[in-house]
Each structure stands twice: as structure tokens, then as C-alpha cells.
Amino acid sequence: MPNLPPPANATLAQILTWAEFELAALHLQSPRLDAEVLLVHSLGLNRAGLYARLHTVLSPSQIAVFQQLLHRRLQHEPVQYITGVQEFWSLEFTLTPAVLIPRPETELVVETVLRLLSQIPNPKSQIRVLDVGTGSGCIAIALATELPTAEIWATDISAEALAVAEANAQRHQVHHRIRFLQGSVFAPLANRSQGFDVIVSNPPYIARDDLLTLQPEVRDWEPRHALDGGNDGLDFYRQLLNEAPEHLTPNGWLVLEIGHGQEVVLMPMIKGHREFADDFRVSDYEGRGRVIAARKR
Numbered sequence: 135m136p137n138l139p140p141p142a143n144a145t146l147a148q149i150l151t152w153a154e155f156e157l158a159a160l161h162l163q164s165p166r167l168d169a170e171v172l173l174v175h176s177l178g179l180n181r182a183g184l185y186a187r188l189h190t191v192l193s194p195s196q197i198a199v200f201q202q203l204l205h206r207r208l209q210h211e212p213v214q215y216i217t218g219v220q221e222f223w224s225l226e227f228t229l230t231p232a233v234l235i236p237r238p239e240t241e242l243v244v245e246t247v248l249r250l251l252s253q254i255p256n257p258k259s260q261i262r263v264l265d266v267g268t269g270s271g272c273i274a275i276a277l278a279t280e281l282p283t284a285e286i287w288a289t290d291i292s293a294e295a296l297a298v299a300e301a302n303a304q305r306h307q308v309h310h311r312i313r314f315l316q317g318s319v320f321a322p323l324a325n326r327s328q329g330f331d332v333i334v335s336n337p338p339y340i341a342r343d344d345l346l347t348l349q350p351e352v353r354d355w356e357p358r359h360a361l362d363g364g365n366d367g368l369d370f371y372r373q374l375l376n377e378a379p380e381h382l383t384p385n386g387w388l389v390l391e392i393g394h395g396q397e398v399v400l401m402p403m404i405k406g407h408r409e410f411a412d413d414f415r416v417s418d419y420e421g422r423g424r425v426i427a428a429r430k431r
């Protein structure tokens with residue numbers, strides 16, 4: 135609970151200062167930004183509207199609504215679950231705690247896929263892309279908006295997550311071009327595999343023992359099955375590397391987001407794999423390996 139009651143007859147500026155102080159007392163990373171985002175959300179404003187009204191006095195009921203949101207954030211609930219939205223690839227995604235919050239790093243995965251597909255000069259047939267473990271649908275939907283003629287498939291083990299992904303696909307008017315299938319990794323494709331030009335995934339990749347060391351926002355609020363990569367964090371990579379070739383066209387690419395330092399193990403795994411002929415890695419702006427790609431023979 136907040137330590138101090140909100141000031142009476144507070145203006146927006148005063149309530150922000152108060153909320154920032156409450157959040158900072160818990161050592162949250164961006165107390166001012168969180169306070170602003172929650173206040174904007176609770177008042178149905180945008181940021182510009184907030185700054186235009188900094189000296190307006192809030193009504194008791196407006197304060198009460200804001201206090202409820204602040205209370206949730208003080209329990210370490212991520213801002214994105216409280217507001218129900220997160221931007222990714224300049225698109226707004228609807229979120230629930232059934233799906234992982236899309237991360238900015240994952241845009242590098244989308245970029246890599248687009249770059250690889252742009253290198254196919256005159257595709258003989260319709261391009262097909264599969265997103266494994268689609269969660270909010272962020273990768274599949276970003277790709278669908280960029281590739282108006284591609285056929286996109288997306289799988290997820292969670293029916294609840296797929297409902298969120300489908301709602302997002304509708305919201306961005308690409309639902310007629312994405313086929314959503316429920317099941318683990320490639321299981322839903324049994325007997326209906328199509329030969330994909332690209333298979334992409336941001337799989338769960340946290341080693342099980344490390345789950346407890348994550349910040350509470352992730353550990354206590356994001357879906358465990360979207361994070362847990364087994365004992366060494368690599369279970370899904372092993373499965374993807376072993377099973378993807380069966381679902382890729384010749385020369386098709388497997389594109390994977392990876393966790394910090396995992397390329398050290400994964401690149402040799404790809405190089406030693408007889409079904410893959412070529413590979414590369416992409417670093418993020420901090421120079422850390424973030425995406426790996428392997429081309430089928």
C-alpha cells in the first residue's frame with residue numbers, strides 16, 4: 135500500500151509527484167514514467183493532454199481510480215498489464231497476463247525475417263511464414279502488416295494466448311491472413327505442414343533455476359510457460375533445430391530470438407547440424423547476440 139495518503143485537492147502535477155515518490159520508495163525502475171502512464175490511462179488522456187492540464191485539480195473519484203491503478207503497480211504488476219497495451223513495431227497490442235509483454239529487442243527478429251525474405255528475388259510461389267509460440271501475436275502480426283501477400287501461420291500452446299493474438303490480428307486487420315493453431319511447437323502442424331520459407335520463434339529461454347532470480351514484474355506476473363526453457367534454458371532451441379527442417383522449404387530459414395550469451399552454445403549446435411547449410415547471428419544495439427538464423431540445405 136502507498137505510505138502516504140494522496141494530498142487533498144491535488145492538481146495533476148501534485149498527484150504525479152506523490153505517486154512518483156511512492157513508486158520510487160519501492161525502487162521501481164522508472165517511477166516518474168510509470169506514474170504518468172497510469173495517470174494518463176486512468177483519466178483517459180494522452181501525454182499531451184496531461185501536460186496541458188498539470189494545474190487542474192483532480193476530483194476525489196478521479197484520485198480513487200488512479201490510486202487503484204497505483205496500488206496494482208506497487209504490487210509489481212507491470213504497467214502493460216494494468217493499461218492492457220504495449221506498442222511493438224509501431225502497432226498497439228492488446229495484452230492480458232496470458233501473454234508475454236512484447237519486448238523492443240524482438241523487433242530485431244522481425245527485421246531479420248524481413249531482410250531474409252527481401253533477398254528472395256522473384257518468389258515462385260506465395261511466401262509462407264510460421265511463428266512458433268506467438269503469444270500476443272506481435273511477431274506474426276508485424277510480419278503480416280509488412281508482407282501483404284504472405285501467408286502466415288502462428289502456433290501457441292495456450293488457448294488464452296491465441297485468443298489475445300487473434301484479437302490483435304483483428305485489430306490490425308490481418309486476421310484473414312494468419313492461421314492460428316493451438317499446440318506445442320510443431321504439434322499442430324502434424325499432417326498439414328506446408329513447407330515454410332521462414333520459421334520464426336521467440337521461445338521460452340530462461341534456465342529453470344534462473345526463473346527465481348528474475349525481477350518480480352517478470353517472475354510473478356508474466357506467464358511461466360512463456361519463460362521456462364527447461365533446465366539449461368535450451369529445451370525449445372533443441373526441439374526447434376531438430377524439427378524445423380521437416381517444415382522448411384529447401385533454403386528456408388529458421389530465425390530465433392536468443393537470451394544473453396546463448397549463442398556460445400547455439401551457434402556450434404547449428405554448425406554441427408547436418409540439415410543446416412548456413413547461419414549467422416545478429417547483435418542488438420549493445421552488441422549482444424540477440425537473433426540467430428540457420429538456413430536449411
Ligand code: GLN
Nearest residue numbers: 234268269336337338360
Ligand atoms: N512471440 C511472442 C513474443 O515474442 C511470445 C514469446 C513467448 O511467449 N515466449 O513476445
